[in-house]
Amino acid sequence: DARVTQTPRHKVTEMGQEVTMRCQPILGHNTVFWYRQTMMQGLELLAYFRNRAPLDDSGMPKDRFSAEMPDATLATLKIQPSEPRDSAVYFCASGPPMNTEAFFGQGTRLTVV
Amino acid sequence: DAKTTQPPSMDCAEGRAANLPCNHSTISGNEYVYWYRQIHSQGPQYIIHGLKNNETNEMASLIITEDRKSSTLILPHATLRDTAVYYCIVRSNTGTASKLTFGTGTRLQVTL
Numbered sequence: 001d002a003r004v005t006q007t008p009r010h011k012v013t014e015m016g017q018e019v020t021m022r023c024q025p026i027l028g029h030n031t032v033f034w035y036r037q038t039m040m041q042g043l044e045l046l047a048y049f050r051n052r053a054p055l056d057d058s059g060m061p062k063d064r065f066s067a068e069m070p071d072a073t074l075a076t077l078k079i080q081p082s083e084p085r086d087s088a089v090y091f092c093a094s095g096p097p098m099n100t101e102a103f104f105g106q107g108t109r110l111t112v113v
Numbered sequence: 114d115a116k117t118t119q120p121p122s123m124d125c126a127e128g129r130a131a132n133l134p135c136n137h138s139t140i141s142g143n144e145y146v147y148w149y150r151q152i153h154s155q156g157p158q159y160i161i162h163g164l165k166n167n168e169t170n171e172m173a174s175l176i177i178t179e180d181r182k183s184s185t186l187i188l189p190h191a192t193l194r195d196t197a198v199y200y201c202i203v204r205s206n207t208g209t210a211s212k213l214t215f216g217t218g219t220r221l222q223v224t225l
Contacts, residue, residue, distance in 0.1 A: 004156075029210075030209075031209060031210040031211075033210075033213075042215055042216070042217060043157070043215035044215075045212050045213070045214070048212055050209070056212060091156050091157070093156070093157075094210075095209065095210020096210070098208060098209065099209070099210065100145075100147075100162065100206055100207075100209065100210055100211070101159045101210065102157075102159065102210050102213060103159070104155075104156025104157050104158065105156050106155060106156055107155075107156055
């Protein structure tokens with residue numbers, strides 16, 4: 001059963017530390033999304049890639065967040081330095097070519113103390 | 114992308130049909146209606162989408178009004194596992210996955 005895999009599932013870190021979240025999209029999918037979910041803001045798009053090239057990262061705070069796709073099987077979202085307001089669930093999703101659906105991972109629950 | 118309006122919450126008895134409404138009065142001609150749901154502590158899950166004709170799959174049916182200004186997602190026989198937040202999203206269909214703008218959705222509670 002193909003699925004999007006995110007690691008770690010949970011992360012607790014101290015303010016100021018670097019956090020890296022990883023996502024393995026479904027094999028053959030060429031679009032990758034990063035979303036963030038909080039109680040206050042709901043689900044927000046941070047960035048997305050197609051064929052490993054960034055298409056839109058306007059939702060991402062550029063001073064501390066960065067998103068990359070080193071290869072077609074790995075997407076990373078990095079926060080440096082982390083702040084308590086970054087505490088949220090971060091979802092990765094991938095989409096296949098010639099299809100409009102997006103398939104979401106289980107998320108990474110980040111807590112910054 | 115057009116905005117959508119959904120009721121914040123609904124209840125449904127198990128085994129009955131759940132009818133979830135969505136208003137999208139500013140939808141334009143090339144925009145599709147998508148439905149996703151999010152079960153507690155999981156990522157959103159695609160349910161169904163349509164342009165103007167009614168659609169049905171193994172999960173649900175989508176009824177879009179003739180003027181396309183509103184739609185209804187129907188879960189024909191709701192079970193406790195259908196308890197989730199349901200999101201109605203309107204966006205252009207470019208043939209490939211593009212960004213989804215999530216609103217606040219409808220929290221469906223299925224009860225015994």
